[in-house]
Amino acid sequence: MKHRGKHRRRRRGRALRATLAGTALALTAAATVISASQATVADAPGALKPVSASAGAGRLPLAEHRVPGEWLDRLASEMGRPVGVGAVLEGADLPLRDAAADCSASEKHSLPVEPAATRAYCFGGSDTRGWRAGAVTTSGDADDDGRWGGNRVILSGWTRGAEGGSLDGPAPGQGLAKVAFVDANDPARLRYTWALLAVPVNGGRDYRGLVSPLSGMVWYQDKLLVTTREGDRDALYVYDMDRIQRATVESDAVGRVGSGWAAHGYRFVLPAVGSYTLPGGDGASRPATVSLDRSTSPDSLVASEWVPADGDRRTRLWRYALSREPARSGLLATGSSGKADPVEAFETKTADVRGVLSRRSGWYLDRAAGSPGGHGTLWRQDTDGARAARCGTDGTRHCWSGGSGSLSYWEETGEVWSQSGRMLFALPLTSIGRALD
Template structure:
């Protein structure tokens, strides 16, 4: 979605004084200079100043165990992932069942080895936007959760869609996809909520779901940027999925039981990570970061959560990528490591000149001392392919010369998050758009949404300068 570009912000401030204008442009050029859209962004630059690293510090906040237990007691016994999968009521279409516009949204080089399209309602709705993906390959290194292979896809409400109810704004839901049979993926929606009033009720969770990490028994998702509580991410427990028993438009406790705006299952947050430096700012690339996407890196020691910040793909602001290590304490499965004050410090931060990052992946090749960072760059407009950059301290590379107007536009159309399924060697991603031919959220819909995978080895083999 469009946000004010850096140029517009500077132009407005330049109206004050010419001296101020020169200073602002000097800062923009030295601190946040970005590559032109789909131009090679060059190498990452490491950020080491203590004042800059402090902007990434997180405070862990936990919902009292008594509140979570009270909510579960009032709603009934919690169900597991297996129960949700067995109730799957939406069927995905295999590549052959995808329409031409959907297949055209797939990467050109390297080609996707796996491709699935959503059921018709979700493929064409303009009220919801697919944003993130994580898998049971993140949750457990054997690639399964119990007996199941699972993919989770996070969708957020499209607040730019005119005419939708105010109550739907910022809603967040997750598709639990049964991926046991590659010939027939199916899924069930689960609504994300927050316990309130000591666990006697719950309210909607407000999140753009730009990124998700399912690690061990926890699911960590990005929060809604700009919310008053300064939360960067929310935490969920995969053993605490609860079932609603009233089908209504309400969210929470109602006459006769519990409602989840038509969804059968809810997942209550068990905590959050807030930014200790205060509110984030997506307009300036040197401020407190707004979390854009997150993913898991199993090649670090210990395993880590990596993140990128959000800046509009329609703007000019470049961003940063960074890392937090997961806790190795036996009593903190799936949680980020914190100190005695409940604070998580960032391990490393890099600046990139990529504009419009919509996902992130970090992976250290065998024998390497540092990781490669993969970031998809999206551009504005319908039917426009983006680039997938592999960056490190030496430079940047992407697949090139795919017959598109821009040299590096070989990746998918409006791709979002990345997730590496280590046991299979495949990178999963998804495409977002279902706008009209004029890039507006109104009819006629052009469906471009595909869930797809391609081997990381194929991504590396396709790289060009």
């Protein structure tokens, strides 16, 4: 069962913001100055173009599929009673290093130059080598008071063998997906542990690893929704945060091993409870990155596709309403056909989008760097125009993290979270506003 705090902690949130602001100068000094080769200002993408959400470019209906309850029950009866997030955090014994004191210059090079991160941490190399970071969500998405069962939590998604800039997918035989559960109760002492993402098979008698890049992830209520590229139709997989299973065998294998259960050496595994697919196998467009928007009524999931910089069409953005039905907690709102249709759609000239965030009428789009080791661009767009964060007075817009992943807004503290390489970082949304053109 879930145990969510239900009282807003606004005073505590304001105090926390004041404390975090005091670290901004140290992290600003750590950010690397952008090279002269990046000083060229890219053409502005202009205003968002609304498109019909019911036809043409705006149409991206997602068909909902549930894993049969008897499959999940059979798996639980074999593996043991499922646990929740609190039990996972009890095993969080790996430290995240503080950027100001313990992360290398090369790691800190990936941090945004402007606006500067007010908090930044780096993962260890031994358990992330050969893995690519891509997705972030927090307990600020899960519940409006920013906590889950009294805990502040950050989830960081990684994919094995998916290094590099492409979102096309991992190499064959690779691509296992895992999530770091980060205990963020003490900002000065973040610790984490891993859980493998899996998919039940054979009627719930076994499971396989999810083989897909994790480029987008949203934790809403008791569900975790992640973007997938496993086949022609997959778009989102759904996980239940109250159905986390313990592995019983320490092995690189995944699934049933003799009389036990393995999760590629990790202690926890999340079996999928459902998925959203694209009817008709339309592989030309699908969500590549997602985030939660609490400024709408009802709360909504926003998504962007990935179109490369040399692509021949514009990038499409979508918004889906989240269900208000208690029996459908954490799921998308669907019609009588069982499909979730977009309630809003746009096109943008911004290409190579790696993170999307929406607040009220503004959409924030994180564009990757155009060259290895460079810095990216963070745009704010609406139907009136576009502005980008600038690096002080030198005019360049290449100020954002070069290899950043998805964006997540923590309403309680006013922070935007993202990650680039081994760096996990946060900064106030208000500082983004001040850095815009």
